[in-house]
Amino acid sequence: MKLWNRCCCCWPLRCVCKPKPEPAAGSFTAVKYDQDTGRPLADAGYTLYQNENLIATAISDESGRLSFTDLAPGEYTLIETTIPAGYLPERTSHQVVVDEDGTVMIDGIPADNFSLYDVPNRDAEISFRKVDADTGQPLAGAVFTLPNGVRAVSGSDGVVNFGIFGPGSYVIQEVTAPEGYAAVQTDFTVVVTTDGRAFIDGTSIANFTAKNTRLPDPSQRPVINAVTEGDHFVTGTGVPGAEIAVTLPDGIVVTTTVNDSGIWVAAVPQGTDLQAGQTIYAIQTEIGRGPSAAASFEVQAKTFQPVLTKK
Helix, strand or coil, rough: CCCEEEECCCCCEECCCCCCCCCCEEEEEEEEECCCCCCCCCEEEEEEECCCEEEEEEEECCCCCEEEEEEEEEEEEEEEECCCCCCCCCCCCEEEECCCCCCEEEEEEECCEEEEEEECCCCCCCEEEECCCCCCCCCCCCEEEECCHHHECCCCEEEEEEEEEEEEEEEEEEEECCCCCCCCCCEEEECCCCEEEEEEECCCHEEEEEECCCCCCCCCCCCCCCEEECCEEEECCCCCEEEEECCCCCCCCEEEECCCCCCCEEECCCCCCCCCCCEEEEEEEECCECCCCCEEEEEECCCCCCCCCCC
């Protein structure tokens, strides 16, 4: 039986009102790719949400394809929830809109074969320069190590290159300074990020330089005068005003200063007996210079002269 009713477009005439068609379900297939190579990626998992409610999940196959079907008209959010090994997750979600006629749009683009991309984890080269702290000139011969024993030595161009490393944190220690330079006493922390960037102590590795301060020129080696067993003083000569550090055989260190005549005297502490065959060392440090090489002297035995008496 036909139903007759008022019709907005033809009133007061009679018209036939047809039932409103049921909305069509939507579906779409997206394809997952490696952003660098364009190669399809398997095992990328995506979840479709509507008003924070989980609606469906899909995982890309070997051809990178993943599909969602039977979607009611409305708005959805598509989020990557499983990331292929060796890749970084997408940083943004995607807006999915299903129209009443079943048409699907993703981010305003027709959803059919919509492309999704992941960026691969990137390694970074740990390489930096070793330079003179004052002049900026490159320094060769600096030796650095990682905790796993990997070593790198600065070349004539000052470059220290450990090679390629994956994302993570690494501690580098300087174990040998360039000749004539003071060693760096603090370790460096290198961080390689998942997007292939590298930082040393928070500075981009491209802008980082490891600096050494030149040691002052060494002082002259002092002279130790002859020492005989049982002596209570050790004497010698040096540069006026310089400090002398005398190391006795028992390890005790006695310091003294060279007088204006270039002579120094170090008292042997009570309880320390110098014996023949023992070795004494002395190091001189002049004002504005570094320590000298050590001078040494072996304690001599006493010699007894016979006393002749007249009969």
